[in-house]
């Protein structure tokens with residue numbers, strides 16, 4: 001078994017068990033502790049940034065979008081609500097099951113995305129835009145580059161990714177255990193150098209279009225949009 005396989009198995013098991021309970025609450029509206037509330041707010045900023053970019057373009061209702069590693073549907077549901085045709089999948093059956101329930105509660109039947117429990121490297125098809133938010137943090141750079149390469153084969157015009165950036169400051173925080181305090185206890189958290197992520201994208205023929213950084217005390221995520 002390679003270490004990458006180990007990472008994937010650990011991540012899937014985590015998001016089907018304790019990680020599911022934790023992240024379903026963080027990505028919800030109920031009461032949570034202060035750290036979780038901080039992460040909830042930071043993550044919502046990432047979602048809002050992506051929605052803002054897509055809405056600014058004015059063609060969301062015409063787009064076929066893949067949300068790879070969709071979690072509980074935090075992005076897929078508003079995208080579907082805005083009229084996009086959404087395919088959403090996640091390696092965790094529990095996370096995708098929760099996404100399906102939330103979508104059924106919040107959307108009309110014709111808006112409901114196609115959901116699947118699937119490793120993102122098994123996704124097929126072609127989409128105008130492929131989005132993968134806060135997933136790469138679970139994988140080392142070599143594995144992340146392979147994932148970016150696969151997602152690139154699915155995307156016709158655009159890829160949007162987010163990752164935890166490797167800077168001196170965040171590397172130091174990670175060392176003292178202040179960084180992503182919850183998940184880092186149960187799964188490994190990997191920081192990625194922006195230059196490495198950009199290289200993985202440009203190698204696949206993408207050009208960087210828009211960037212953003214969303215951060216709170218316990219959450220930080222670099223967002224990159226690449227087009228071709």
Ligand code: SAM
Nearest residue numbers: 015069070071074090091092095119120133134
């Ligand atoms: N993208 C969602 C969002 O921003 O709301 C969820 C982010 S959550 C931190 C990470 C998600 O990635 C989890 O739901 C996890 O199960 C999923 N995931 C991790 N590795 C994956 C893989 N190899 N393929 C598909 N999903 C994966």
